[in-house]
Amino acid sequence: xxxxxxxxxxxxxxxxxxxxxxxxxxxxxxxxxxxxxxxxxxxxxxxxxxxxxxxxxxxxxxxxxxxxxxxxxxxxxxxxxxxxxxxxxxxxxxxxxxxxxxxxxxxxxxxxxxxxxxxxxxxxxxxxxxxxxxxxxxxxxxxxxxxxxxxxxxxxxxxxxxxxxxxxxxxxxxxxxxxxxxxxxxxxxxxxxxxxxxxxxxxxxxxxxxxxxxxxxxxxxxxxxxxxxxxxxxxxxxxxxxxxxxxxxxxxxxxxxxxxxxxxxxxxxxxxxxxxxxxxxxxxxxxxxxxxxxxxx
Amino acid sequence: xxxxxxxxxxxxxxxxxxxxxxxxxxxxxxxxxxxxxxxxxxxxxxxxxxxxxxxxxxxxxxxxxxxxxxxxxxxxxxxxxxxxxxxxxxxxxxxxxxxxxxxxxxxxxxxxxxxxxxxxxxxxxxxxxxxxxxxxxxxxxxxxxxxxxxxxxxxxxxxxxxxxxxxxxxxxxxxxxxxxxxxxxxxxxxxxxxxxxxxxxxxxxxxxxxxxxxxxxxxxxxxxxxxxxxxxxxxxxxxxxxxxxxxxxxxxxxxxxxxxxxxxxxxxx
Numbered sequence: 001x002x003x004x005x006x007x008x009x010x011x012x013x014x015x016x017x018x019x020x021x022x023x024x025x026x027x028x029x030x031x032x033x034x035x036x037x038x039x040x041x042x043x044x045x046x047x048x049x050x051x052x053x054x055x056x057x058x059x060x061x062x063x064x065x066x067x068x069x070x071x072x073x074x075x076x077x078x079x080x081x082x083x084x085x086x087x088x089x090x091x092x093x094x095x096x097x098x099x100x101x102x103x104x105x106x107x108x109x110x111x112x113x114x115x116x117x118x119x120x121x122x123x124x125x126x127x128x129x130x131x132x133x134x135x136x137x138x139x140x141x142x143x144x145x146x147x148x149x150x151x152x153x154x155x156x157x158x159x160x161x162x163x164x165x166x167x168x169x170x171x172x173x174x175x176x177x178x179x180x181x182x183x184x185x186x187x188x189x190x191x192x193x194x195x196x197x198x199x200x201x202x203x204x205x206x207x208x209x210x211x212x213x214x215x216x217x218x219x220x221x222x223x224x225x226x227x228x229x230x231x232x233x234x235x236x237x238x239x240x241x242x243x244x245x246x247x248x249x250x251x252x253x254x255x256x257x258x259x260x261x262x263x264x265x266x267x268x269x270x271x272x273x274x275x276x277x278x279x280x281x282x283x284x285x286x287x288x289x290x291x292x293x294x295x296x297x
Numbered sequence: 298x299x300x301x302x303x304x305x306x307x308x309x310x311x312x313x314x315x316x317x318x319x320x321x322x323x324x325x326x327x328x329x330x331x332x333x334x335x336x337x338x339x340x341x342x343x344x345x346x347x348x349x350x351x352x353x354x355x356x357x358x359x360x361x362x363x364x365x366x367x368x369x370x371x372x373x374x375x376x377x378x379x380x381x382x383x384x385x386x387x388x389x390x391x392x393x394x395x396x397x398x399x400x401x402x403x404x405x406x407x408x409x410x411x412x413x414x415x416x417x418x419x420x421x422x423x424x425x426x427x428x429x430x431x432x433x434x435x436x437x438x439x440x441x442x443x444x445x446x447x448x449x450x451x452x453x454x455x456x457x458x459x460x461x462x463x464x465x466x467x468x469x470x471x472x473x474x475x476x477x478x479x480x481x482x483x484x485x486x487x488x489x490x491x492x493x494x495x496x497x498x499x500x501x502x503x504x505x506x507x508x509x510x511x512x513x514x515x516x517x518x519x520x521x522x523x524x525x526x527x528x529x530x531x532x533x534x535x536x537x538x539x540x541x542x543x544x545x546x547x548x549x550x551x552x553x554x555x556x557x558x559x560x561x562x563x564x565x566x
Contacts, residue, residue: 117560130324
């Protein structure tokens with residue numbers, strides 16, 4: 001019997017590794033190895049014909065920290081995250097509360113909110129280009145009705161990043177809404193009835209009952225929004241290309257530019273490592289700290 | 298009082314809905330009118346399909362469509378096979394080292410493929426897959442997220458079914474194929490919708506890896522077509538944009554319920 005169990009265990013081990021191997025190989029080739037290779041190449045100098053690459057330790061990182069453009073891009077990205085995360089969460093919550101209440105045209109409302117989610121970022125950027133273009137754009141046309149001067153929304157440093165932020169919020173709020181919508185539908189009806197009997201105002205009911213119950217969903221959405229604030233950069237390629245004078249440049253775009261426009265892979269690698277470190281920190285905080293502090297039903 | 302708040306709610310909700318859908322409606326309107334009418338917002342100007350004709354002749358769209366279609370199919374097929382096998386191993390088999398490997402897989406969840414573009418580009422070139430559709434798709438096939446999803450789905454399958462199939466003499470592969478896969482159908486459907494719409498819309502990685510019309514997907518084609526250097530006017534860009542989002546958009550409007558359910562099922566694990 002024990003020999004049989006042993007054989008069975010060995011067979012399971014072989015099957016297990018066989019089944020895992022295709023995924024394990026691809027994950028190694030396209031995730032683990034590249035991560036290590038990035039770390040490795042971030043510590044080498046950029047080779048030229050005369051000077052071959054050599055090990056320089058943390059010098060690429062020191063270069064980045066001394067580079068004012070790098071800090072500008074970091075500031076831009078923090079600002080981008082700082083606005084898009086809370087605003088899209090707020091709008092998503094409002095959308096979900098409305099889409100869940102008994103209003104007229106509810107089907108149309110839900111569809112309208114969610115539709116931007118299925119569009120490519122590039123298409124979204126093209127749609128918004130039509131709004132932002134100076135002189136011809138819809139915003140200028142509306143402004144001129146009220147006698148406002150033409151504004152080059154994408155062409156001036158003060159407004160370019162805002163224009164990018166608005167497109168991002170437009171794209172992701174409807175996506176976040178559906179998670180709130182699902183969570184709202186799990187809140188028992190009797191809570192609302194009890195609140196009504198007690199004569200609680202709608203505002204108090206929302207603030208004291210609905211919002212605490214939505215906390216886990218909010219956390220989930222916040223982490224997603226944070227990841228989006230690193231990776232949603234496609235519209236930069238259409239709308240501003242990071243300009244004018246780097247005012248709307250974000251980190252991932254800068255990495256792309258560094259590697260594929262300036263052909264400076266080592267500095268791009270150093271920046272990539274910094275992004276991975278930040279993302280890792282977010283993941284660690286999420287697992288270790290926040291999960292315990294949110295209220296689960 | 299009560300009807301007033303209800304009215305205000307409806308009003309706010311519909312106003313926001315109109316604002317949200319406006320960019321799409323404007324683009325549709327611009328695409329179906331001449332440029333000067335679109336730019337001057339002549340609301341009563343005649344409709345036209347000329348912009349679509351100009352846009353269609355301006356780039357090899359049919360090829361782009363075929364490329365995107367091939368790309369999402371290749372990725373989905375790869376994901377289904379790899380995540381099914383790995384998910385099953387994690388959910389139902391006991392073997393040494395399993396927990397460590399699972400933690401490694403979870404780590405990939407926060408290393409976004411988008412961030413590793415530089416080294417992945419080097420890897421794809423080394424493998425001779427630069428400027429191929431397979432090269433665009435391959436980094437996404439072993440999705441840690443998909444593996445996690447499949448593992449959860451397979452864990453929910455009652456062990457009695459597994460035992461019964463084994464007593465009947467079914468092989469491991471037979472059990473996987475005849476018991477687990479059919480029972481996980483809703484998860485597959487949800488995963489498929491999310492995967493297809495993600496990769497239909499993906500841009501940065503295909504931009505880096507493709508270099509010719511024969512491999513370029515729609516998003517990259519659209520960005521080149523609309524680049525300001527090409528001096529294409531706004532109505533034609535709108536027409537091209539509407540064209541390239543049409544299949545997914547129509548699919549979404551028809552199967553709206555399934556789309557929303559899928560995003561939910563895949564999002565909340």
